[in-house]
Amino acid sequence: MNEFDNLLLDIDSTGILTITINRPDKLNALNGDTIEELRTAIQQVYDDPTIKGVILTGSGEKAFVAGADISELAQLTEVNGRKFSERGQEVFALFENCHKPTIAAVNGFALGGGCEIAMACHMRIATQNARFGQPEVNLGIIPGYGGTQRLTQLIGKGKAMELMMTGDMIGADEAKALGLVNHVVAGREELTAKCQELMQKITSKGPLAIGMVVDCVNGVFNPQVKGYQAEANAFGSCCRTADFKEGTAAFLEKRKPHFSGE
Incomplete structure (x- = not known):
């Protein structure tokens, strides 16, 4: 595992990697260095077959990620602002x-880039004290790391418009009711x-x-993908795998399957 200045990485005995954004004095705000460290960390997940899944969280009790680093944002011009957005996307x-x-374990504020x-x-699991929002309009900008697209996909156009145009925050229970959050739990222990x-x-x-x-x-949200055909192609691909043969055999033999990933 790489060593990082702004992330903590921990992998357990089952192959689950926890990535903790570790800038508690800045409420885990995302600066450029942290974005690049996240790139390196998630690339390791792609490359390392012993890693089976990722839990992403923030250090401390106050924030998952409270947004971008405003001191960096304030320096952006049109040209490097576009590059800034594209890099985060x-x-x-x-x-x-x-x-x-990949599961986001959201404790506290998940605002802007954190949301x-x-x-x-x-998936997103949140504690009762979690707060979600895209408050970028308060700074005279818009969400730039995919927020306009993903929030609309998850909760629908009307409510997404409202939250992004007002900059309002919502609590964990409302986020769950809207479909932004999968589960709400009491506290940090239950979150883990x-x-x-x-x-x-x-x-x-x-x-x-x-x-x-x-x-x-x-693929549902990619206009270049023909969703039903992609599904049929993927289904066919599954049928030629050893995992498919093992899964069906295990079902018929009334035992648990042992998948090899092949």
């Missing part, structure tokens, strides 16, 4: 398109337990099939 897409499950990277993960529970359930399934689910679901 590229890194967050690595979380969204990863064939291994955006949480939305890039496949719920994420681990979900991870263990997902990673017990056929890993190739999990990756194809990611591709097909994400």
Whole structure:
């Protein structure tokens, strides 16, 4: 594992990697260095077969990620602002398109870039004190790391418009009711337990099939992908795998499957 200045990485005995954004004095705000460290960390997930899934969280009790580093934002021009946005979109897409499950464990504030990277993960689990929002209009800008797209996908156009145009924050229960959050738990201890529970359930399934689910679901929002054909192609690909043969055999033999990822 690489050494990082702004991230803490910990992998458990089951292959679940926890990435903790560790800038508590800045409420874990995302500066350029942290974005690049996130790129390196998630790339390791793609490259290392021993890593089975990712839990992304923030250090401390106050914030998951409270947004971008405003001191950096204030220096942006039109040209480097576009590059700034494109770089963040590229890194967050690595979380969204990863064939291994990515879960955001949201404690405290998930604002701006924090809400955006949480939305890039496949699922979001939040504590009762979590707060979500895209308050960029308060700074005279808009979400630039995919927020205009993913928030609309997750909660619908009308409510997404409202939240992004007002800059309002919402609590964990409202976020769950809107479909932004999968589960709400009491506190940090329960947050870790719920994420681990979900991870263990997902990673017990056929890993190739999990990756194809990611591709097909994400394809719904890609105008270049013909969704039903992509699903049929992926289904056919599954049928030639050793995992498919093992899964069906295990069902018929009334035993648990042992998937190899092949």
